[in-house]
Amino acid sequence: MRESMEFDVVIVGAGVTGLAAACRLMQKAQEREQTLSVCVLEKGSELGAHVLSGGVMETRALDELFPDWQERGAPLKIKIEREQTWLLTSAQKGVKLPGIGVPKTMHNKGNYVVSLANLTRWMGEQAEALGVEIFPGFAANEVLYHEDGSVKGVATGDMGVGADGQPKDSYTEGMELHAKYTLFTEGVRGHLGKQVIERFQLDAGKDPQHYGIGMKEIWEIDPAKSQPGLVVHGAGWPLSDGASGGFFLYHDENNQVEVGLIVDLNYSNPWLSPFDEFQRLKHHPVLKAHLEGGTRVSYGARAVVKGGFNTLPKMSMPGAFILGCNAGTLNFAKIKGIHTGMKSGMLAAEVIADALAAGDLGGKDLSAFQSAYENSWLYDELYRGRNFSPALHKFGVLLGGTFNYIDQNIFGGKIPITLHDTHADHEGMRLASDAKKIDYPKPDGKLSFDRLSSVYLSNTVHEEDQPCHLVLKDPDLPMRENWPKYAEPAQRYCPAGVYEVLEEAEGPKLQINFTNCVHCKTCDIKDPAQNIVWIAPEGGGGPNYPNM
Structure with missing residues (x-):
């Protein structure tokens, strides 16, 4: 029997929501x-090792949590003073949109450029000073339940298990952590979060959740080009053939620029490679002007949850909550989820604190959370942005953008229409034979790069002698179905070179290079057969982002 520890509250995931x-x-x-x-x-x-965000933050929730965050030394130093929004119309041309022509939810003046990884580390220091126990390097891989079906806690994964599933000399059995209340704050597409959503039918009656894949690089640029406080957003080229998304470029301190691309994962062309779209994007004159002559110093990728209000599951269940990006609280109308995730965690904390003070030690009735949520600015903000993502999916960048402009700037997000997108992102993939093949240019090693050199910059490390954490429900399905139908799109939608099709004497074979995995969860989301299940590898593995 596994050893166990008792706590009042166990929180799974040390991102800003959990902290x-x-x-x-x-x-x-x-x-x-x-x-x-x-x-x-x-x-x-360590704290922040797996944390990646575009990097623009609204401080509303932080102001409530720590009103004196500046005096406490929070790593928010660059306030946004100038912004640009572009519609790229071709590989060489683009139109700069006037500020008045952009939905006001996307205006950023007064917000901050921030490294979410560093903010996470700072919040960890605040939590520990308050008496919170934080255990990095331990992956929760099982939900525990009481006999009545309520959540009892979680169990950490066994350490020191070989690829053959047998214990090694370093084997250490996982531990059970029991709690009166358990919070699942794993981030986007948390593998335990998926399980509790299904078990408790938390998403009943909701639209399917929607996602993008976000890729980000940090560059050191010529000091003469550095413009701290300038943010650039845009859409359009290179995405085409129904694919949508948007890019960002932020000027940070120390002559650094953060640049990235988000590609919506509802695209239908199986030949599309989000990673390669990002690499060629940087050759556009609008971005090249900032990056040329600079040096790329970091790379990472992470799924982005973007379905919003219409897809948000019930966030409480007997004995537990699912919060932040694990639930889907990001406000895509603002393209921001830090403050909304934090607020969801704070609301749950206040409900738990009140329940404990009232003597409720079982966490069975958490209905007070729904009332607290519906009476908060979080609910109001997410409701006002409910149409943003569906409008872009239904109508595209131009018509969808026009709808959102009218909704946000004229109706304040309360237009008497609610749009829905009822198609899951993995649905609608066209056959490879019916789609236009995309020939991507070779990377030049100056502005564009290959996958493996990019993964190297993410500092990704896994113990190689362990079971693969990318589980195929049917091991033969990829080459039996995905290969003939879609030319096995996993080798293109993965931004880290995990999936590779090898030509062998007996025929093509799918190889999974799990040690490359940056934990982005794209494969779990986009696989057209929903055959890939991402589970947590041995604790401590994965990327080690210094300041993403």
């Missing part, structure tokens, strides 16, 4: 002079 919840719990306990035990599990080797 905001932990801090708020301890603040409430101190206000009531209560003793509270809170544990946070983090699968990354």
Whole structure:
């Protein structure tokens, strides 16, 4: 039998949502002079190792959590002073949109350019100072339940298991962590979050969730080109053939620029490679002007949850909550999820603190959360942005953008129409024979690069002698169905070179290079057969982002 530990609250995932919840719990306990035990599990080797964001933050939730965050030394130093929005019309041309022509939710003046990884580390320091116990390098891989079906806690994964499934000399059995309340704050497409959503039917009656794949690089540029406080957003080229998304470029401190592309994962052309779209995007004059002559110093990728209000599942269940990007609280109308994720964690923390103070030690009835959520600015903000993503999916960048402009700038997000997108992102993939093949230019090693050199910059490390954490429900399906139908799109939609089709004497074979995995979850989302299941590898594995 596994050893167990008892806590009042166990939080799975040390991102800003989980840490905001932990801090708020301890603040409430101190206000009531209560003793509270809170544990946070983090699968990354250290806080922030797996955290990646575009990097523009609205401070509304942080202002509530730590009004004195500036005095506490929070790593928010570059306030946005200037912004540009572009529609790229070809490989060489683009139109700069006037500010008045952009939905006001996308205006960023007064927000901050931030490294979310560094903000996470700072929030971890605040949490520990309040008495929170944080355990990095431990991946939760099983949900535990009471006999009545309510959530009891989680179990960490066994360490030191070989690729053959047998214990090695370094074997250490996982541990059970029991709690009165468990918070699932794993980030986008958390593998435990998926399980509890299905078990408790939390998404019943909701639109299917929608995602994008976001890729990001940090560049050191010529000091003469550095413009701290300038942010650039845009859409259009190189995405075509029904594919949609948008790019960003932010000037940060220390002559650094953060550049990235988000590609919506509802695209239908199986030949499309989001990674290669990003690489050729940087050759456009609008981006090249900032990057040329610079040096790329970091790379990462992560799925982005973007379905919004219409797709948001119920966030409470007996004994537990699912919060932040694990639930889908990102406001795509603003392309921001840091403040909304934090607020969801803080709301849950306040409900838990009140329940504990009232003597509810079982966490069975968490209906107070729904009321708290519906009376918060989080609900109002997500409701006002409910049409943003469906409009772009239904009508495209131009017509969808026009609809969103009218909705946000004239109706304040309360236009008396609610649009829906009821097609899951993995549906609608065209046959490879019916789609136009895309010939991507070879990387030049100056502005564009290959996958493997990019993964190297993500500092991704996994113990090679362990079971593959990319599980195929049917091992033969990729070459039996995905290969003849879609030319096996996994080798293109993965931004890290994990999936590779090898030509062998007996025929083509799919090879999974799981040690390349940057934990983006794209394969779990986009596989047309939904045959790939991402589970947490041994704790401590994956990327190690220094300041993404």
